[in-house]
Amino acid sequence: MKSLGYIGAFLGGAIAGAALGVLMAPEKGSDTREKITDAIDDFMRKHNIKLNRRDVGDLVDDIADATEE
Structure with a gap:
C-alpha cells in the first residue's frame, strides 16, 4: 500500500511541475490557457x-488558480 502512496505523490508532483512549467512559459496567458485546454x-x-468545452475551461482555470498560490 505504501508504494501506491509513492506513485500517487510522484504523479501529483509531475502534473504540478508540468502545469507550472507551462504556466511560467514566456507567452501570453490566454495563449497558454488555450494550449492547456487543447x-x-x-x-x-x-x-x-466526456466533458463539454466550458467544463474543461473551468478545469484549466482551477489549475491556473492553484498554481498561482
Missing part, C-alpha cells in the same frame, strides 16, 4: 472522457 481536450478524447 491538451486536456486531447487527453479526454483519447481516454473517452
Whole structure:
C-alpha cells in the first residue's frame, strides 16, 4: 500500500511541475490557457472522457488558480 502512496505523490508532483512549467512559459496567458485546454481536450478524447468545452475551461482555470498560490 505504501508504494501506491509513492506513485500517487510522484504523479501529483509531475502534473504540478508540468502545469507550472507551462504556466511560467514566456507567452501570453490566454495563449497558454488555450494550449492547456487543447491538451486536456486531447487527453479526454483519447481516454473517452466526456466533458463539454466550458467544463474543461473551468478545469484549466482551477489549475491556473492553484498554481498561482
